[in-house]
């Protein structure tokens with residue numbers, strides 16, 4: 001038997017057929033991927049949805065929704081770990097083994113914070129609340145009215161490819177004078193905790209109040225949708241205190257499943273409404289992403305995010321501006337780019353912007369789903385049901401996080417980045433890099449941001465006393481290059497902790 005087995009493998013090798021073991025492994029992985037990415041609603045076939053919800057609620061502590069069980073925890077976790085131990089290595093962070101959602105509640109009035117023991121548990125902690133700003137504009141919704149739409153909380157989904165400017169837009173909104181009480185939900189990789197927050201919290205003593213809610217096992221656009229639903233359910237129970245919810249997706253999210261959660265979920269019906277989907281586009285890099293998408297099916301997320309948008313913010317137009325011979329500033333190609341966006345989605349409103357500075361009236365309370373947009377959204381959702389899951393994501397883009405507790409030398413970090421991004425020492429295409437730095441001889445937390453070859457390192461705020469100072473840097477790049485990054489680390493940074501499981 002053994003000989004025959006060897007012979008078979010020999011013949012397989014000769015004729016170029018993959019070895020049996022690989023085939024079995026491949027089909028296991030494919031099956032596993034299918035289960036992991038199965039939309040929550042589809043779980044009906046294997047699991048009664050009501051029982052599922054009960055399980056979630058029973059296992060959820062009343063004080064918050066930390067450690068919320070997920071399909072992975074309740075049903076599949078043992079199987080996952082024992083059957084395919086190498087899966088976590090294979091799929092690495094791209095399958096979002098660790099994910100988090102952060103809530104922030106802003107501008108909640110003191111008066112509305114009086115004791116309210118009967119009310120349901122908060123998904124958010126609220127303190128240090130600024131006085132609400134009186135509304136001067138039509139942005140304020142009148143929740144007292146009998147209009148059903150007015151009685152619901154609008155959710156704006158903010159999406160856009162890696163580094164396009166989503167957090168910049170969130171910063172603009174939460175610091176804007178619109179008078180709305182806004183909750184923000186961020187979806188991140190677990191290891192990104194602390195990094196995205198640093199990008200959004202503005203300076204010292206920012207007025208933001210926040211609580212982290214960690215959700216494990218899965219990508220919010222693939223498998224942790226139910227956790228999003230639960231988070232929204234908790235938030236809308238506080239709708240006397242929240243006027244609007246912003247949901248920032250990761251740069252690698254497909255908006256279809258999120259839109260379908262908000263559009264179709266019966267539990268949320270009448271409590272929240274999908275107000276609009278805003279897609280931030282990086283004017284400098286989008287053409288490359290769209291071109292590669294057409295050529296090789298890379299960057300499908302960038303394409304899908306535009307297709308689903310009600311509003312496209314064509315951001316970073318400053319990087320598109322050229323100086324012609326006469327010294328005048330021209331925006332060569334910007335109009336063509338706008339046309340290209342409209343060729344993907346003809347009903348989107350497109351606004352050009354620098355640092356996402358646009359009139360907030362164009363973003364909040366759009367109530368985008370009139371007949372035209374509604375038909376568009378429903379058609380897209382229908383299409384997305386039949387699209388293979390593999391077409392949703394570019395699986396070659398990976399996320400790597402490195403940690404370093406010892407303070408780093410800022411000059412060395414700059415040199416290291418310039419080697420990577422400018423000198424292209426290893427011919428490496430880095431899509432995105434962001435992090436927080438513990439800089440030698442400084443009590444300021446520094447943030448590092450890089451989108452392709454453009455980078456900045458700036459002091460953001462003082463380290464909090466209770467905070468553990470550390471360097472945490474996240475990379476989005478092709479898997480192939482991870483080993484090079486590690487080598488560079490060894491050369492340029494004193495030590496590192498590599499969290500690849």
Ligand SMILES: Nc1nc2c(ncn2[C@@H]2O[C@H](COP(=O)(O)OP(=O)(O)OP(=O)(O)O)[C@@H](O)[C@H]2O)c(=O)[nH]1
Nearest residue numbers: 161162163164165166167168251315316354355449
């Ligand atoms: N030059 C220029 N830089 C911008 C503009 N908008 C944002 N940036 C910078 O682009 C970088 C990425 O911006 P973010 O708002 O963090 O992007 P993001 O989409 O939230 O990034 P991810 O969440 O990591 O995908 C930051 O360094 C910003 O300061 C702009 O209009 N012009």
